[in-house]
Amino acid sequence: MHMRYRTFGRTGLSVSAVSMGTNRLGDPGVDPATWPPLVERALQMGVNFFDTSISYNQGRSEAILGEVVSRHAAPTYIGTKVGFGIDFEVSANRAVRDYSARAILRDVDGQLERLRRDSIDMYMLHSPSVSVLETTDWAQAIDTLKQRSKIKWFGISTSDHASGIWAIEHGADLVQIEYDLLNPTAEDELLPLAAQRSVGIMARTPLARGMLTGKFRLGQPIPPEQQWRRPKGDQLRLRLERIEQLRFLERPGQTLGQAALRFVLAHPAVHCVVPGARTLEQLESNVPAAEADLLPEELRRIGELHAAWRAEGRW
Numbered sequence: 449m450h451m452r453y454r455t456f457g458r459t460g461l462s463v464s465a466v467s468m469g470t471n472r473l474g475d476p477g478v479d480p481a482t483w484p485p486l487v488e489r490a491l492q493m494g495v496n497f498f499d500t501s502i503s504y505n506q507g508r509s510e511a512i513l514g515e516v517v518s519r520h521a522a523p524t525y526i527g528t529k530v531g532f533g534i535d536f537e538v539s540a541n542r543a544v545r546d547y548s549a550r551a552i553l554r555d556v557d558g559q560l561e562r563l564r565r566d567s568i569d570m571y572m573l574h575s576p577s578v579s580v581l582e583t584t585d586w587a588q589a590i591d592t593l594k595q596r597s598k599i600k601w602f603g604i605s606t607s608d609h610a611s612g613i614w615a616i617e618h619g620a621d622l623v624q625i626e627y628d629l630l631n632p633t634a635e636d637e638l639l640p641l642a643a644q645r646s647v648g649i650m651a652r653t654p655l656a657r658g659m660l661t662g663k664f665r666l667g668q669p670i671p672p673e674q675q676w677r678r679p680k681g682d683q684l685r686l687r688l689e690r691i692e693q694l695r696f697l698e699r700p701g702q703t704l705g706q707a708a709l710r711f712v713l714a715h716p717a718v719h720c721v722v723p724g725a726r727t728l729e730q731l732e733s734n735v736p737a738a739e740a741d742l743l744p745e746e747l748r749r750i751g752e753l754h755a756a757w758r759a760e761g762r763w
Contacts, residue, residue, distance in 0.1 A: 451494025452738045454719045457648030459601045459621055461525055461569065463720050465713055466738040467497035469652060472726035474508025487516040489728055493735045497525045499624070499650065499722040501574055501605075502555055503532035507562055514564035526563055527570030527624070527650070529605050530555050531586075547573055547580050549589035556589075556598055570622055570648075571599040575607040578614050605652065609638045616641050622648035627718065628656045629694060629708045630687055631763040632754055635715065643717035651712045654721040659687055660708035661733075666692060686762060693753055697746060709737035711750060 452465045468490050473483050487498070498517070500509045510528060517524050530552050533544030560568065571593065573586060580586075581604070593599040603622035606612040612623045616638070623642060627634040628651070642649050655661055666688040679687055697707035712721050725731040742750075757763065 469722040469724040474505035501529035510562035529574035531574040552589035662704040
């Protein structure tokens with residue numbers, strides 16, 4: 449396994465092109481002994497950057513990462529997020545988003561403790577809207593944390609491109625974006641601006657929440673336990689139809705999922721992808737995407753499909 453590394457924008461950090469999202473670490477109902485070997489295997493395969501959040505499994509994701517990575521001798525980097533309550537999933541029926549300076553300063557020390565770090569490499573607001581960014585006093589906390597060396601680099605994780613563009617225009621060091629084969633609209637404005645400003649870009653959900661692994665087939669229902677945050681009805685059908693159009697990317701030495709990761713990494717403004725993994729099999733399928741690139745002919749055909757989909761006006 450030959451990992452490739454990229455300089456993460458103006459942060460100067462050298463991060464693995466395929467890194468690891470850890471929203472599944474510490475999932476309830478799973479033997480806790482399952483998780484440390486998953487992180488250890490990622491490290492063995494050359495992954496040196498992990499993306500987490502205070503809200504992933506009530507802080508268990510941060511704690512598992514901290515436990516394993518603290519034993520690892522080589523340099524590693526962790527990005528975590530704030531803004532959702534630590535009990536986000538448990539208390540999903542209540543308002544648990546708080547991007548105030550008070551909330552950030554309240555939560556950061558617990559995050560540092562779970563991560564077993566003196567300083568957080570990349571600290572992000574978790575899916576703030578433009579109105580939140582414009583009206584909340586979060587920036588006071590970020591300035592304070594940088595002055596106290598509790599965080600090194602700051603940015604946001606986006607749920608829409610507008611918030612990412614706002615953050616870049618207002619000095620964010622890094623942005624985590626949604627960008628994948630089924631929805632490449634980050635290419636329109638956000639990615640060119642990020643490149644112009646030397647902003648670090650990591651792409652989350654590069655497999656469209658598992659859709660781009662190709663495991664879901666047109667005409668076959670998605671089991672209820674796998675329906676979480678995936679499209680339904682006409683939107684699901686549209687996406688499955690488009691995945692069938694992308695199956696030319698499956699070839700010896702390349703799965704559809706690996707092609708999907710390679711597509712995202714082909715954009716010069718993207719520095720790493722952070723696909724999630726909850727099993728060793730998923731991890732060991734994702735990481736080799738770093739070893740090679742899409743062929744020029746594959747990129748050309750993808751471009752033709754995107755042009756046709758754009759003409760339809762639907763993603």
